[in-house]
Amino acid sequence: xxxxxxGGVRVLNDQIVAGLRIPDHLIEEVAAAGTAxxxxxxxxxxxxxxxxxxxxxxxxxxSTTVWRHGATMLAAVKALRALQPARIVVAxxxxxxxxxxxxxxxxxDVVCAITPEPFHAVGLWYEDFTQTTDDEVRDLLxxxxxxxxxx
Numbered sequence: 136x137x138x139x140x141x142g143g144v145r146v147l148n149d150q151i152v153a154g155l156r157i158p159d160h161l162i163e164e165v166a167a168a169g170t171a172x173x174x175x176x177x178x179x180x181x182x183x184x185x186x187x188x189x190x191x192x193x194x195x196x197x198s199t200t201v202w203r204h205g206a207t208m209l210a211a212v213k214a215l216r217a218l219q220p221a222r223i224v225v226a227x228x229x230x231x232x233x234x235x236x237x238x239x240x241x242x243x244d245v246v247c248a249i250t251p252e253p254f255h256a257v258g259l260w261y262e263d264f265t266q267t268t269d270d271e272v273r274d275l276l277x278x279x280x281x282x283x284x285x286x
Contacts, residue, residue: 140214146206190218197242198226200257200267205234212241229260 140146145166152162195218197211208225215223225242227235231254235247251260258264 140210144210144213144217146210146213148204148206151204190215190220192219192221194222194224195220196224196226200228200261205230205237208238209241212238216241229257230254 151157195215197208197215199208208227212223212225222243223241224244224246225238226246227248229249229251230247232247232250232252235245235250238245249260
């Protein structure tokens with residue numbers, strides 16, 4: 136039904152909320168649980184704390200492989216805006232045309248490699264859509280950090 140991000144950013148999918156008649160008190164409960172769940176299994180994994188990074192004047196690229204309705208990415212872009220980067224670029228391998236267009240209103244640039252019609256589901260457009268584990272992501276981030284330090 137939506138997504139939450141740091142800085143109190145909340146994005147709701149109004150169609151889902153209205154269609155399922157989700158009451159405000161339930162939205163508040165879920166949002167509180169989502170904020171408290173940062174760092175829990177399945178939560179986004181980062182190699183560094185975005186709060187400790189000075190992004191002012193920098194270009195930030197935010198990417199994901201799982202993009203259904205764009206609520207999580209929209210929340211991320213809104214949270215990043217508060218950190219005053221020079222530019223925010225959103226990149227996704229595949230996305231619905233509607234979601235890619237929606238993000239263009241928030242990010243400075245949006246790259247959607249393919250926007251198939253009809254879209255239906257993300258996994259249909261990947262040859263291999265197996266889940267990447269948090270440990271695999273941490274390992275890749277650590278290797279990238281070591282390569283950057285060695286360069």
